Amino acid sequence: MNADMQTGSEYFVEHEPYYVPTGDEVEIFDAAYAHKLPVLLKGPTGCGKTRFMEYMAWKLKRPLITVSCHDDLTASDLVGRYLVRGGETIWIDGPLARAVRVGAICYLDEIVEARKDTMVVIHPLGDDRRQLPIEKLGTLLTAPKEFCLAVSYNPGYQSVLKDLKQSTRQRFVALDFDYPSADLEASIVAKESGIERDVANKLVKFAQMTRNLKGSGLDEGASTRLLVHAGKLISAGVPPVNACRSAIARAVTDDEEILAAVQELSSSVF
16 A cells, blocks of 8 residues: 655745756756656755756756665665554655656755665666666556656765766766856855855855865865855854854864864955
8 A cells, every 4th residue: 555645746846946057957957858868967065956956847847856865875765665554554655756656856966875776776767668666566667758867976076985887877968067157156145145246256255265175175165055054144144254164164174274274264355
């Protein structure tokens, strides 16, 4: 018995998300969706991949089911499992099975973080079969034309243990994402946080300084997301240097020496 009979309406993005294209990513995704091709988003943390998916779901008028992948995420977490409720054993669809049933866009964020057994269920959905095997039910779901599989990962963190195999990568249409140009990023930060443009410009200048430290003490520089966080603190009355320390510096490092260096950068800007 399946207790998960949502229609998908609860997953619709009701209002247009604020997203400014930086290239032809919208047109490529549109074409991939029209031809039932899965999509791979590559780019650093906080550069707009998730916002892009929200925007495309709104534009295509399809439900969006997002899964934040992690080390303990299993195939059963995605597909579903039997649970006991009220003395009755019932089947509960996982997010991937739910997305297939309702013809939603399923977005698996940071897919390389999931356990390897998840690829077993992703592969048949990512090729011409577009099928999801549910072994515990002895059924095979065929995805409707409205269904779309999208995954993302951060190439900056790839390693021998955490990288996508060619057998997985070559099922997808790939889109590269990066931080926007300085002018566009400042516009985004100002729009999203409500701060003045000149303050947004300074935040972006500070972010670029931290990004230059990547590989020299920092794994990643300040993301656009963190700039928006800092901007919101500033708009709430927090002094810029303090906002940068809490929203950016302490978010990108725990090393006291690097923290001091990053904080010095923010002081030089503000």
